[in-house]
Amino acid sequence: MARNGASWRYVLGWWAGIAGLAAVLALVGIALFSKGGLQTAANIAQVVGIPLLFPTLLVPLLLWRRRAVSARAVTSADVAQAKDILAGLVAEQWRVEANLRSLDDPDPMPVRWRTTRDKKVIDHPANLTPASGRLSVSSSDIAGLTAQFRAMRRRRLVVLGGPGTGKTTLAVQLLRDLLATRDQHPDEPVPVLMSVADWDTDVHPDLRDWLAVRLAQDYPALRAPSLGPGMPVTLAARGHILPVLDGLDEMPPPAQAAVITALNRSLGDGQLIMASRTTEYATATADAGDVLTSALVIEPQPLTGAAAATYLERCLPPQPGPAWRQILADLRAASSRRVRPTAAMAETAATPLGLWLLRTVYITSRADPAPLMDRDRFPGPAALRAHLLDQLIPALIAARRPSDDPADLFRPRRGHHPDQVRRWLAYLAHAMSHPAVESEPTRDFAWWRLAHMTRSFTVATRLVFVLVAGFVAVLVVGLVAVLAFVVLSVVLVEGGFAVRLAYGFALGLEIGLPVGLAAGLLTGLLSVFSSRKWSTEEPAFADLRLRGRGTVLVRMFAVWLVVVVMIVVAAELSTVLPNELLAVVTVVVPVGLAIGLIAGLTKRVEVPARAERPMTPVTSWRADRALHLLRVPVLGLGPGLAYGVAIGLTGPPEEGLVFGLLAWVVSGLVAGFAFGRHHAWLAYLIATYRLAWAGHLPRKLMPFLDDAHRLGLLRAVGPHYQFRHADLHDHLADTYRPR
Numbered sequence: 001m002a003r004n005g006a007s008w009r010y011v012l013g014w015w016a017g018i019a020g021l022a023a024v025l026a027l028v029g030i031a032l033f034s035k036g037g038l039q040t041a042a043n044i045a046q047v048v049g050i051p052l053l054f055p056t057l058l059v060p061l062l063l064w065r066r067r068a069v070s071a072r073a074v075t076s077a078d079v080a081q082a083k084d085i086l087a088g089l090v091a092e093q094w095r096v097e098a099n100l101r102s103l104d105d106p107d108p109m110p111v112r113w114r115t116t117r118d119k120k121v122i123d124h125p126a127n128l129t130p131a132s133g134r135l136s137v138s139s140s141d142i143a144g145l146t147a148q149f150r151a152m153r154r155r156r157l158v159v160l161g162g163p164g165t166g167k168t169t170l171a172v173q174l175l176r177d178l179l180a181t182r183d184q185h186p187d188e189p190v191p192v193l194m195s196v197a198d199w200d201t202d203v204h205p206d207l208r209d210w211l212a213v214r215l216a217q218d219y220p221a222l223r224a225p226s227l228g229p230g231m232p233v234t235l236a237a238r239g240h241i242l243p244v245l246d247g248l249d250e251m252p253p254p255a256q257a258a259v260i261t262a263l264n265r266s267l268g269d270g271q272l273i274m275a276s277r278t279t280e281y282a283t284a285t286a287d288a289g290d291v292l293t294s295a296l297v298i299e300p301q302p303l304t305g306a307a308a309a310t311y312l313e314r315c316l317p318p319q320p321g322p323a324w325r326q327i328l329a330d331l332r333a334a335s336s337r338r339v340r341p342t343a344a345m346a347e348t349a350a351t352p353l354g355l356w357l358l359r360t361v362y363i364t365s366r367a368d369p370a371p372l373m374d375r376d377r378f379p380g381p382a383a384l385r386a387h388l389l390d391q392l393i394p395a396l397i398a399a400r401r402p403s404d405d406p407a408d409l410f411r412p413r414r415g416h417h418p419d420q421v422r423r424w425l426a427y428l429a430h431a432m433s434h435p436a437v438e439s440e441p442t443r444d445f446a447w448w449r450l451a452h453m454t455r456s457f458t459v460a461t462r463l464v465f466v467l468v469a470g471f472v473a474v475l476v477v478g479l480v481a482v483l484a485f486v487v488l489s490v491v492l493v494e495g496g497f498a499v500r501l502a503y504g505f506a507l508g509l510e511i512g513l514p515v516g517l518a519a520g521l522l523t524g525l526l527s528v529f530s531s532r533k534w535s536t537e538e539p540a541f542a543d544l545r546l547r548g549r550g551t552v553l554v555r556m557f558a559v560w561l562v563v564v565v566m567i568v569v570a571a572e573l574s575t576v577l578p579n580e581l582l583a584v585v586t587v588v589v590p591v592g593l594a595i596g597l598i599a600g601l602t603k604r605v606e607v608p609a610r611a612e613r614p615m616t617p618v619t620s621w622r623a624d625r626a627l628h629l630l631r632v633p634v635l636g637l638g639p640g641l642a643y644g645v646a647i648g649l650t651g652p653p654e655e656g657l658v659f660g661l662l663a664w665v666v667s668g669l670v671a672g673f674a675f676g677r678h679h680a681w682l683a684y685l686i687a688t689y690r691l692a693w694a695g696h697l698p699r700k701l702m703p704f705l706d707d708a709h710r711l712g713l714l715r716a717v718g719p720h721y722q723f724r725h726a727d728l729h730d731h732l733a734d735t736y737r738p739r
Contacts, residue, residue, distance in 0.1 A: 074228040080186075082222055082231045083240055087190045089219055091179045093616070093716075094172055094193070100410060100712055101169070101724070102356075106314050108173060109352045110140040111166050112301040113159075121160070121282050122297040129153045135298060139170055146177045150185070155242075155271040156295035160278040163727055164353025165300045167275040168246050174273060175244050189242040189271060190235075194218070195444050195717055196274070197247040201258040207266040211236040211243060217538075218615050218718035220623075244273040246717075249280035250443045256284035264293050305331040308349035315359050323370045345372060347381035348388070353725055354381075357388035360712075365395040389731040393425070394418040396711045412707035422732070425708065427696045429723065429732035443729060444720040447621050447702060448539045448680035451687035454696075465686050473666075474517055480665050481511055484658045515662060534683040539624040539719070617709075620719035621702045624681045633664070 098104060115135045116122055129152045137145040149155055157174075161167045175191040182188060194214050204210035215222055215232035222231045235241055248256055263272065272292070276284075278299065285291045303311075309331035316324055331349060348354035362369045371377060378384040397418050403411035433441045436455035450456070485507045684701075692699035705721055708714045713728070714721045723729035 074231065074234050078228040078231070079234060079238070079240065082227050082235060083190050085221055085227075086192070086215075086219060086235070087179055087182055089221060089615075090190065090192055091176070093718075094176050094179075097715060098172065098176065100710070101715070102712075103169060103173065108139045108142065108169075109166065109303070109311055109355060110138050110307050111170070111303060111352055113137050113139070113145075113170065113298045114301060116160065116297045116299045118282070118297075121158075121278075121285055121291055123291050123294055127154075127294045128296055135296065137298075139166060139173060142170075142173045142177050145170075145174060146181065149174065149178075152296065154269065154294040156267075156292060157273045158281065158292060158295050158297040159273070159275040160281055160297060161300045162278060162351075164351045164725060166352035167277075167300075169352065171244050171246060171273055171275045178242070189240050191242040191244050191273070192218075193244040193246060193717065195247040195250075195720065195722075196245040196259060197250040197442060197444060199259060199262075201255070201262045205262060205266070207243065207263060207270075208236040211241055214718070215241070220615060239268075239270055242271045242273065244275075246275045247443060248274065248284065249277040250441075252440055253280075253283055253287060255440075256280060257287035260284050260288035260290065260292065264290060267293070302350040303352075303355070305333070305346060305349065308355060311355060312349075312358065312363070315363050321369075323368065323373070327369060327372060344375075344378040344381045344384035348384050353727060354385065354388075357385070357392065360399075361388050361391045361395045364399045367391075367395070385727070386731065389728060392728065393422050393713065396713060397421065400711055410710055412710045413703065414707055416704075416707065421708070421713075424697050424704065425713065425723075426732040426736040429729050430736040433729070433733040443722050443726065444717070445617075445705075445722070446720055447617060447684055447705075448537070448624070450691075450701070451534070451683040452536055454687060454691060456687040456690045461686060461690055474513075477515055477662065477665055478509070478513055481513075481515065481658075481662055482509060484661055485511070488658055511662075515666065518666075534679040537678055537680050537683070539620055539678065539680040615719050616716050617719050617721050618702060618706050621681070621684075624678065627678060628681045 113136070122128075135148060137148065149157060159167045159170050171193065175193055178188070178191050182190075192211075192215070194211075198214070199207075199210050204213065212233040212235075215236060219232075222235070224231075228234075248259060251259065272295065274292070274295075291297075309328040312324075312331075313320070313328055320328070327345065331346070349358065358372075361367065362372070372384070378387065397416060400411050402413060402415045404413065405411075428445065431454050432443070432445060435441065435453045482505060486501060486505055489501070489507065688697060688699055688701045691697040692701075698704045705714060709716055709721065713724055715724055716722075723732070
């Protein structure tokens with residue numbers, strides 16, 4: 001297929017060259033037999049050297065680029081470097097998350113995990129590692145679980161449990177320990193946690209194809225040119241990724257069964273870690289008619305009262321108050337059945353989520369725990385858990401005061417009122433659980449899906465945006481024209497300063513107003529059609545750093561050199577060229593090269609030069625915003641430069657400067673709004689303004705979500721946000737009341 005495509009391009013290039021040579025000879029012949037005679041023919045014959053000169057300059061550049069691309073193949077050293085980069089990014093990502101979640105403060109919760117006794121969800125014993133049938137490990141001894149995972153004949157582990165039992169936490173702990181000891185096992189695949197709820201098995205039937213897409217999206221550093229072409233695909237296809245999948249229980253039952261089937265079909269001898277709720281996993285395997293082949297399935301044991309009391313005591317001051325001493329004593333006595341504490345307290349403290357809520361709401365905030373012993377107020381665990389979830393937001397805001405210190409990662413950057421935070425997060429949780437479009441509920445919040453999820457990008461909203469965009473175009477173009485002509489008049493026109501100022505202002509209005517109106521009308525009309533798909537477009541990446549792009553910059557400089565040579569030659573021949581041919585040489589060809597260069601530059605900045613930080617929701621949002629802000633001036637640079645040069649060659653140079661500037665602004669605005677494949681930030685911006693006007697969300701949504709993440713209310717998984725716990729998500733969604 002590639003050879004046929006290349007042959008087709010060679011044939012097309014051959015016939016294009018023949019047609020160009022025929023056109024040149026025709027021009028010379030027409031001039032020879034026209035009224036100009038030999039002199040005109042001689043003048044045009046001088047120009048024949050131009051199409052012969054430029055291929056001479058361009059062909060080596062094109063061959064240089066083709067040789068550089070074709071000679072670059074992925075090597076084992078590239079793969080090893082990519083794995084090291086990915087491992088560093090994943091480790092840094094989950095180090096920050098572990099600190100935000102206080103997973104190691106003071107130590108992990110001592111949840112005991114054992115091999116499941118449900119024979120319906122686990123494979124035949126003959127397909128498992130013999131010793132794994134009686135596996136028993138604790139979350140406080142994650143190194144022991146890591147060793148047993150590495151000792152498996154096939155490294156496949158399924159972590160089951162009810163809500164709030166620490167399934168995802170155990171998967172994160174295992175992932176972090178595998179990365180921490182990776183230097184002793186450099187050939188192992190890199191563990192990467194992903195939400196399996198994003199996997200559409202109809203679009204990507206093979207797990208490796210979906211992994212490649214997610215790697216390219218979540219870790220754009222893998223697309224750096226220095227790593228070779230298609231590194232995400234290479235890592236996924238060659239088995240260098242250990243997928244740590246979470247969120248199977250968030251999918252509808254048919255999709256859950258499809259995932260089980262697709263995993264068995266595409267894993268081969270690959271490795272896997274999966275976390276899911278017990279009931280949903282059992283349903284998925286039953287509907288699929290099979291379990292995950294060779295996968296060990298483990299489940300948690302409820303925390304004993306003594307273990308819960310010991311953990312809470314380690315989080316308390318050395319001398320806790322009398323209420324806490326009574327609660328701890330009751331929990332310890334419950335283990336020996338000497339005393340029965342309140343059922344609400346006992347069942348709440350039996351899960352990691354309940355312990356975290358007790359610690360956050362009452363220990364971290366130093367609140368009086370005496371109400372926890374009130375049996376009338378909390379007759380059951382549901383009432384106590386609802387109370388703790390209600391008090392979670394005020395407790396976290398009170399405990400983590402705002403800080404402007406960039407090194408302080410665990411404090412919000414702004415102050416927030418608890419009621420306001422609760423209202424905004426409740427709307428977001430409700431929108432994710434009950435999307436306005438025909439799509440499944442989700443636990444993953446993608447900022448670029450906000451407009452689509454809330455259906456806030458309606459026809460009326462788009463029309464308002466079109467009017468605003470047109471007005472902005474009129475305003476910007478008019479202002480640039482007035483300023484340019486005022487400066488030009490003050491410098492060049494004779495007379496008093498006031499006269500020159502008034503003349504420039506009048507001339508700027510005379511030219512800028514109709515040009516601005518035309519630009520605004522064109523921007524608005526084109527935006528009407530292009531904005532229909534903005535709410536479903538994916539975000540892009542913009543890396544504006546120059547380091548690591550030496551070769552690219554040299555090639556761009558070489559192409560610009562060709563453009564400059566063409567303009568200089570055209571200027572020298574402007575007295576002998578006919579006007580039509582002069583226009584072709586000075587406008588069409590430079591514009592084509594300039595537009596091609598600008599398009600190449602825009603595409604290049606979408607590829608990261610090197611790896612520094614993992615992709616998070618905030619960095620993804622900032623990268624797409626940078627691309628939008630870059631696109632307007634960059635896309636207008638080529639047409640503006642070419643038009644300015646053309647005017648400058650045929651008239652006063654100062655006119656070329658002014659009209660080139662206007663062409664730059666107009667073409668940049670039109671192309672920036674109306675063209676391109678990435679408008680996620682624009683759709684997000686429009687949606688946040690509309691939702692903020694309705695009082696549903698803050699206008700500066702992403703900074704607010706970043707603060708919620710710093711507070712510990714949200715967690716980041718790649719470029720997505722999730723609520724800290726599914727129970728918190730459901731509680732906020734259920735208690736949301738539309739305004």
